[in-house]
Structure formats: structure tokens, C-alpha cells
Amino acid sequence: MHAGVKHAADLINGAEAILIGAGAGMGVDSGLPDFRGPEGFWKAYPMFRQSGFRFEDMANPRWFAKDPRQAWGFYGHRLNLYRKTIPHAGFEILLKWANCAFHGAFVFTSNVDGHFQKAGFSADQIMECHGSIHHLQCSEGCSGIWEASDIQVDIDPLTIRALDQMPLCPSCGAVARPNILMFGDVDWQPGRTCNQESNFNKWLAEHDGLQSVVIECGAGKAIPTVRWKCEQYDGAMIRINPRDYEVSEGQIGLSMSAEDALWQIDAAMN
Numbered sequence: 001m002h003a004g005v006k007h008a009a010d011l012i013n014g015a016e017a018i019l020i021g022a023g024a025g026m027g028v029d030s031g032l033p034d035f036r037g038p039e040g041f042w043k044a045y046p047m048f049r050q051s052g053f054r055f056e057d058m059a060n061p062r063w064f065a066k067d068p069r070q071a072w073g074f075y076g077h078r079l080n081l082y083r084k085t086i087p088h089a090g091f092e093i094l095l096k097w098a099n100c101a102f103h104g105a106f107v108f109t110s111n112v113d114g115h116f117q118k119a120g121f122s123a124d125q126i127m128e129c130h131g132s133i134h135h136l137q138c139s140e141g142c143s144g145i146w147e148a149s150d151i152q153v154d155i156d157p158l159t160i161r162a163l164d165q166m167p168l169c170p171s172c173g174a175v176a177r178p179n180i181l182m183f184g185d186v187d188w189q190p191g192r193t194c195n196q197e198s199n200f201n202k203w204l205a206e207h208d209g210l211q212s213v214v215i216e217c218g219a220g221k222a223i224p225t226v227r228w229k230c231e232q233y234d235g236a237m238i239r240i241n242p243r244d245y246e247v248s249e250g251q252i253g254l255s256m257s258a259e260d261a262l263w264q265i266d267a268a269m270n
Helices: 005-013 037-044 062-066 068-082 090-098 191-208 225-232 257-270
Strands: 017-022 105-109 126-130 131-138 153-155 159-161 178-182 212-217 236-240 252-254
Touching: 005 037, 005 212, 005 236, 005 252, 017 090, 017 225, 062 068, 068 131, 068 153, 068 159, 090 105, 090 212, 090 257, 105 191, 105 212, 105 225, 126 191, 131 191, 178 236, 191 225, 212 257, 225 236
Parallel strands: 017 105, 017 212, 105 126, 212 236, 236 252
Antiparallel strands: 131 178, 153 159
8 A cells, every 4th residue: 555545544534624625637537628738628629729729718708709609619518518427436535534524624626517516515615716617607797696507508519619599698688608717817707706715714714723634636737726725724735646746745645546546545544
């Protein structure tokens, strides 16, 4: 057994509170695409290779004004994918640990897929720092955020363009967009995420001084929001990442996929 796995198991067994940090790598084991670098993006969306569009180019609010069918093709495809994908077993393991910790756990994630909620975590235990694809806002600035549960976007699989009706703002009739913080996004409405942040800060204050552990899964360096937040937390660090697993002295870095590492740690705990 990897020495770091056994050490991680001992820390989690003794933890009074757990902070779970999750980046895009957390979803890869569920079968979600890895957008790391242009090659990763083009593997998931080969139709954009010829145009040279990268993830950063498509994840931009300008498309909702310039070409809303292309915008909703990209985001509608992702919405449909996230809805049908089942979170891998590592989510269930984390939920079990969260329920076993005397003071519970909180999730801080940059993922917009809603898979922690889908796996059974309470909405009050989650902060989605980049928003959620399962919630919408107006692309032209109307106030308000609403759930996307009643919308269905049909996509042309060859062009990744929306077919038929696109989601519209119920207030003004303009094209709606996901309530996701995109690149160069000055129109994102942060109200929902701000409410989550308030819950997160309250949880941090209530659990200050406890014997705590932070479990960071699949958070890379390209957009290091999750890594920074986890490093600020006053608890023993367990960083799980097949590539960017480096940690400071005294912390645990596991060069493994999220699901594999969580399975092995859980086996060591039992």
C-alpha cells in the first residue's frame, strides 16, 4: 500500500471536519471530457479543431450575442452530457466520510456539472465558485437566476449547434444563458454563488480550530481557484492529482486519479 494512502486514511479517520475541494479532474473518472489544453478540448469537440477554437474561445459570453445557436450548441451539449452522466463511486465515498465526520463537510468546487448534488450532498454544503450549468440567467442583463430543470436543448451532433427553440428569459424574452462565470464575463450574475459563499464562510467560522482535513481532487494549475482555496484552509492537506500533485512538506500528494485514490484510501480506513 502507498504510504501516503495509509497516512491519508489515518487523517480522515480522525477528522472532525472535512473540506472537499474539486476541480475538473474530479469528473474525468465519471467519463466527462478533459478540456486540459487544446488537444483535450478538440478530442471532445473535434468540429472546433479546424476553426482553431479552444475551450477559452467557446466558453465566452460573446457567443450569446454573436451566434446564440452556437453558444447553446456548446452549453446545451454539456448540459445534456452532465445530466445523463452518473457520478463515479468516489463521490459516494466522500459523502460517506462527510457523514462520519462529527462536524460534517463542505464542498468547494469549480465544476459546474452539479454532480455533488446529484451524488447526495446537500445544497447547503456546496459552493460552486464558477456557477452552475443547471441554472440560467438573461444574456442581456435582466435580474434573476432560475433553474434549468424544465429546459431541453436539442443539438446537431455534427456542428454542435442548437436546433429549434433555445431557452429564453421569462422577463424580457431575450436568449437566456447558463449562470456560469465564463472567460471575459462582466455580465455574470453572482447572487446564487454569493449565497453559497456566505454558507461556506459561516461553516469555516464554526469549525475553526477543529481537527480538520482538506481533500483536494483533480484541481489543476491552469485555473488554480480550488488549489488556492484549499491551501488557505487550516487543515491537513491531501492532494489527489495524477499530474499536479506537488505539496508542501508535511502534506500528502497522491499521483492518482480521484476515484482510484478515494477507493484505496477508503479500503485502508476499513
